[in-house]
Amino acid sequence: MNLLERLPYEWRLGWRYTRAGRASRRNGFISFISAASMLGIALGVAALIIVLSVMNGFQKDVLGRMLSVIPHIEIFTPDGQALPDPALTLAEVRQNPQVAGAAPFIGEQGLLARGDAMKGAAIRGIDPAEETQVTEVAAKLKADGVLARLEPGQFRIILGRDLARALGVAEGDALTLLAPGGQVTPVGVAPRMKQMTVAGTFSSGHYEYDSTLALIHLDDARRIFRQEGPTGVRVRLHDMRQAPQVTQELAGTLTGRLLLLDWPRQNRTWYAAVQIEKRMMAIILTLIVAVAAFNLVSTLVMTVQDKRADIAILRTLGASPRSIMGIFIVQGAVAGVIGTLAGLALGLAVAFNIDVIVPALEKMLNTSFLPKDIYLISQMPSDPQAGDIIPISIVSLLLAFAATLYPSWRASRVNPAEALRYE
Structure with missing residues (x-):
């Protein structure tokens, strides 16, 4: 049967x-x-x-591809000015067991010009020694030897590949960075400009960042944008899905009045x-x-x-x-x-x-x-x-x-x- x-x-x-x-x-x-x-x-x-x-x-x-460029969490001041005590903020952030790395940064908007070509860009001042802990793009640039070219006082810049293509520049070319605000002169307010040298390019595979992002040294950014120090801290976690939870934990442990933004809220619309x-x-x-x-x-x-x-x-x-x-x-x-x-x-x-x-x-x-x-x-x-x-x-x-x-x-x-x- x-x-x-x-x-x-x-x-x-x-x-x-x-x-x-x-x-x-x-x-x-x-x-x-x-x-x-x-x-x-x-x-x-x-x-x-x-x-x-x-x-x-x-x-x-x-x-x-987005998270290869942006951090899991960003910490900054409400007014966009320099952090009161960057070293203390970094130390407090790194005490959280979910944090894999943290790095200071200065984030500003600027205008890049090369001849008749002009493009708005998000200028990010980074510390090359610590930025590799936060983003994969920085780690790749370090492996290629490009990140080491960002030296304080040399005023070099790394551009997204599509941004460099739009400006028509390549490695070694010079371009002008126009910073927001201006300086008062006898003939009126003149824009603050600084000539930069292209140290290289990067490609994250995400057009939004490859066409708008530029990296410079943290000290150079501090001088150009007249900041006393880093304006924020970028954080990378062992598990990106824990970002909202870790954000709440850090909000209760960090000293001072700071704003925290995790990647789901930063890209909430998308x-x-x-x-x-x-x-x-x-x-x-x-x-x-x-x-x-x-x-x-x-x-x-x-x-x-x-x-x-x-x-x-x-x-x-x-x-x-x-x-x-x-x-x-x-x-x-x-x-x-x-x-x-x-x-x-x-x-x-x-x-x-x-x-x-x-x-x-x-x-x-x-x-x-x-x-x-x-x-x-x-x-x-x-x-x-x-x-x-x-x-x-x-x-x-x-x-x-x-x-x-x-x-x-x-x-x-x-x-x-x-x-x-x-x-």
């Missing part, structure tokens, strides 16, 4: 009805209409997994937009799964109509309405489970190999889905997460089960005498 024969007859009949419609009873293949229902569920589940995995990949990739977009996309694609799941209703209605005589015979043999209902629930549930598992397998197969599939499609179609000059990234990323996949599978199964209830109830209400009248 095999395993199937040990199951209750409701399960055995439900499975038999699933795999043997009239059109395929001879060879035992799944009937066409059941296969179509399963295929619809499978494609809906696969599409949902693939789309959410790609969105997770975009979020992870873009966020990683982060919120991504979460809303992902949520709405999940709802839209879930409706596709729902439509596919409710195709089971038509499948079961047709099956019930086809099996009216069988139902009547079972009723005369003593089967209860509950047992009849169970048979067709099993039939729909089997289709839902097979469709969900097939969609899960297909979705994961594509999501984990999208870096191979997309380039092959681009080559075959002779096109580019993500042009480098338009999008932040040029390769299709993917990051399947259990937090998305498990709910997708559960919702698909629940929808398939819900679709079986009404047809199964109708089957249980079949009158044996009326069903056998014309048989």
Whole structure:
């Protein structure tokens, strides 16, 4: 006796009805209409997994590039002036066990000019010896030997690659930095200008920073912008997800009146937009799964109509309405489970190999889905997460089960005498 024969007859009949419609009873293949229902569920589940995995990949990739330039937490004074005691602030920050590194900085806005080309830029004064603890870009510049070129008093500057391209400068070229404010002269207020030498360029892969950010030495920034010292501290954590919690902890331990800004709040608009977009996309694609799941209703209605005589015979043999209902629930549930598992397998197969599939499609179609000059990234990323996949599978199964209830109830209400009248 095999395993199937040990199951209750409701399960055995439900499975038999699933795999043997009239059109395929001879060879035992799944009937066409059941296969179509399963295929619809499978494609809906696969599409949902693939789309959410790609969105997770975009979020992870873009966020990683952003955090290679910006810190997890920034600490600064409310008025934007120098910190009262930078050494004390750094010491207090480093006492937190979640802190992996901290570095002082001066953040100002400036105007860079080279001939007729002028570009606004975010000027960041850094300490080359400590900045590598905070950002990956600084660590890469140190490994390339570029960061060491920022020496106090030399007035050298490192530009984002796109910013350097817009200004038309390369390593060794000179440009002019115009600082905000001015100095009073006998002929009026003149802008404060300083000639800088390009020490190199960097590329974070994020256009917003590559086109606006410039790095100079902390001492040079202090002189140019007339600051008494660092205007803030940049902090990197062992776990970036703990940034809001660590921010609250530091707010209670730091001396003085300071403002703290973690990376989720610093990029709140972008982060919120991504979460809303992902949520709405999940709802839209879930409706596709729902439509596919409710195709089971038509499948079961047709099956019930086809099996009216069988139902009547079972009723005369003593089967209860509950047992009849169970048979067709099993039939729909089997289709839902097979469709969900097939969609899960297909979705994961594509999501984990999208870096191979997309380039092959681009080559075959002779096109580019993500042009480098338009999008932040040029390769299709993917990051399947259990937090998305498990709910997708559960919702698909629940929808398939819900679709079986009404047809199964109708089957249980079949009158044996009326069903056998014309048989």
